Amino acid sequence: MVGDAISLKFLRSVLTKGMEALSVELLMSAEKQGVREELYAQLSDIDKIPLRSVIDSMVRTHVIHAQRRAHEVQDAQRELTSLGLRSTVLPGVEERFHKTIESLAAHPLPVAEPSVEQALDWLLSTHTDSPPFAA
Numbered sequence: 001m002v003g004d005a006i007s008l009k010f011l012r013s014v015l016t017k018g019m020e021a022l023s024v025e026l027l028m029s030a031e032k033q034g035v036r037e038e039l040y041a042q043l044s045d046i047d048k049i050p051l052r053s054v055i056d057s058m059v060r061t062h063v064i065h066a067q068r069r070a071h072e073v074q075d076a077q078r079e080l081t082s083l084g085l086r087s088t089v090l091p092g093v094e095e096r097f098h099k100t101i102e103s104l105a106a107h108p109l110p111v112a113e114p115s116v117e118q119a120l121d122w123l124l125s126t127h128t129d130s131p132p133f134a135a
Contacts, residue, residue, distance in 0.1 A: 015055075021089045029085050056116040063100060063109055063119045070097035099127060 030036040046054060062069070073094045080087045103126035111118060 018089075025080070025085070025087055025089055029080055029083060032083050032085060059123075060114055060116050060119045062097075063104070063114060063122060064112075066097045066100040066104065070094060070101060073097060103127060 026039070027036060030039040049057075073090055077087050077090045077094070080090070100123070103123075107122070107126045109122060114122065
């Protein structure tokens, strides 16, 4: 359907434009620190995993590790600020983690290690004003 194609284009933009903005901040910081090539080596393991698996893993583990990862985001923001590179992207990332932390306090996960479907169901039921999509 035409509407589906447009929706998919916008959803693709969510990922690609978000990654673009993060990549700009990432490489500016790496270049300023003189570690850009080393960074590519550090990230090389991600190249070995299909994108779908990376995305699903991030969503599954987000609902488990949001608290710790929120602290890592704060640390990253402090590091960028100390380099004179204030992040414009990471505050939104931090907000996403805090929303999940608040939701976990009010509605604990029903399982310890959710599948991506379970994680999405929980996220949709706790992060929106409407019930999750039907399966």
